[in-house]
Amino acid sequence: MTTPGDSGARETWPLWEVFIRSSRGLSHVHAGSLHAPDETMAVRNARDLYTRRAEGVSIWVVRASDITTSDPDAKGEFFESPQGKEFRHASYYSESESVPHL
Amino acid sequence: MTTAKTTTAETAVEQAEFDRLIESDSRVEPRDWMPEAYRKTLIRQISQHAHSEIIGMQPEGNWITRAPSLKRKAILMAKVQDEAGHGLYLYSAAQTLGIDRETMFEQLITGAAKYSSIFNYTTPTWADMGSIGWLVDGAAICNQVPLCRASYGPYGRAMTRICKEESFHQRQGFEILLELMRGTPAQRAMAQESVNRWYAPALMMFGPPDDDSPNSKQSMAWNIKRFSNDDLRQRFIDMLVPQAEVLGVTLPDPELKWNEARGHYDFGPLNWDEFYEVLAGRGQANAQRVAKRKKAHDDGAWVREAARAYADARMEERLAS
Numbered sequence: 001m002t003t004p005g006d007s008g009a010r011e012t013w014p015l016w017e018v019f020i021r022s023s024r025g026l027s028h029v030h031a032g033s034l035h036a037p038d039e040t041m042a043v044r045n046a047r048d049l050y051t052r053r054a055e056g057v058s059i060w061v062v063r064a065s066d067i068t069t070s071d072p073d074a075k076g077e078f079f080e081s082p083q084g085k086e087f088r089h090a091s092y093y094s095e096s097e098s099v100p101h102l
Numbered sequence: 103m104t105t106a107k108t109t110t111a112e113t114a115v116e117q118a119e120f121d122r123l124i125e126s127d128s129r130v131e132p133r134d135w136m137p138e139a140y141r142k143t144l145i146r147q148i149s150q151h152a153h154s155e156i157i158g159m160q161p162e163g164n165w166i167t168r169a170p171s172l173k174r175k176a177i178l179m180a181k182v183q184d185e186a187g188h189g190l191y192l193y194s195a196a197q198t199l200g201i202d203r204e205t206m207f208e209q210l211i212t213g214a215a216k217y218s219s220i221f222n223y224t225t226p227t228w229a230d231m232g233s234i235g236w237l238v239d240g241a242a243i244c245n246q247v248p249l250c251r252a253s254y255g256p257y258g259r260a261m262t263r264i265c266k267e268e269s270f271h272q273r274q275g276f277e278i279l280l281e282l283m284r285g286t287p288a289q290r291a292m293a294q295e296s297v298n299r300w301y302a303p304a305l306m307m308f309g310p311p312d313d314d315s316p317n318s319k320q321s322m323a324w325n326i327k328r329f330s331n332d333d334l335r336q337r338f339i340d341m342l343v344p345q346a347e348v349l350g351v352t353l354p355d356p357e358l359k360w361n362e363a364r365g366h367y368d369f370g371p372l373n374w375d376e377f378y379e380v381l382a383g384r385g386q387a388n389a390q391r392v393a394k395r396k397k398a399h400d401d402g403a404w405v406r407e408a409a410r411a412y413a414d415a416r417m418e419e420r421l422a423s
Contacts, residue, residue, distance in 0.1 A: 010204040012406045015197070032260070033194045035203070037406075038413035049187050052180075053267070072133040 011035060014063055016042040018050055021058035028060050036061075124325055129255040132198040140324055143317070144254050145199050146215070147326065152192035153210045153217035157391050159185045161225045162234060170228060177274050178231065184271065188264045195256040211396050219377060220307050222385030229282055229296035235275010236345070237297070237304035243268050244338045245308060253325035276345070283350050298354045306377045308335040339367050
């Protein structure tokens with residue numbers, strides 16, 4: 001199975017996925033990917049490539065080949081558990097709709 | 103036989119799921135099944151786009167050391183750095199389709215992959231930095247904004263990031279021309295002469311007229327392309343005319359005229375022979391652009407290899423300890 005950004009063995013440098021925290025209080029969000037020889041250079045490249053306009057206060061990098069993902073071919077079955085369980089949402093309970101603070 | 107039948111049936115299910123995504127204007131993501139032609143079209147378009155950004159660094163890089171002030175030099179460096187960044191976002195997006203960067207680089211060097219013809223024009227004057235920003239980046243933005251909604255997720259996301267950064271490029275170019283137009287007669291003449299050279303090539307950046315653009319229809323059906331070449335060109339011209347008035351430059355087309363009935367500007371024919379000549383490699387700087395890219399790549403080989411060797415050695419040390 002291929003990882004999200006895995007692109008073959010011909011690259012001199014491995015591929016890294018970059019996650020940026022745009023400001024304190026927010027989580028790191030995937031920004032994109034890049035090539036770098038090691039983790040130190042990956043973080044520096046990520047700073048130059050993804051935060052040229054102060055878009056981040058913190059950077060995570062992870063080797064694309066280290067990411068494990070759910071099986072894309074099984075997306076239907078894998079995510080079907082919540083189907084038909086509308087009672088997990090507040091909107092399911094209509095009787096109490098007009099009651100204040102509920 | 104049974105296997106072949108199953109495969110066909112499976113493909114039909116996959117195709118139906120793909121069609122459903124396109125029809126509902128949803129997004130296709132890297133590991134989804136997609137028709138081979140869709141994948142190929144995207145690889146071609148995204149890699150060409152990436153190559154254009156990277157080659158596009160050269161005509162402007164040409165003026166970094168000769169920018170007329172420290173402020174202009176800093177701006178130009180930031181812009182060229184953005185272009186490198188845009189190239190990298192797009193190469194990453196193309197890679198999610200299963201092509202590696204070395205292959206894309208080889209395709210650029212051998213001419214198997216194209217890049218935008220506009221970057222094969224030379225930049226003999228400082229005013230060309232203004233014209234590139236105003237006209238070339240202006241046309242690029244017009245083209246790129248609808249691509250933010252392209253059906254392939256990674257492409258759309260790369261384009262969203264690019265468009266956010268691109269608007270500064272157009273404004274800085276406009277202001278270079280504005281400053282020249284407020285200057286001496288010689289400076290005004292330089293601005294006008296530059297606009298004269300870049301206007302038509304910029305309009306041709308949208309690609310051939312719709313009737314001569316065989317791939318457009320399929321790209322639109324796949325929600326990769328949202329508007330036709332001619333529609334985008336018209337939209338761009340309609341935006342340019344009032345901007346040219348603010349600048350005080352003349353757009354070099356005697357047939358350019360407001361058409362009340364159409365609600366658009368009419369414009370004269372473009373020289374498509376020139377477009378195809380440049381595309382075929384016979385522009386002002388085709389050979390020079392590719393040679394320079396190859397030299398930069400070759401000259402950087404030892405850096406890539408040394409960094410890799412260092413990383414490998416450190417990894418071994420860590421494993422040994």
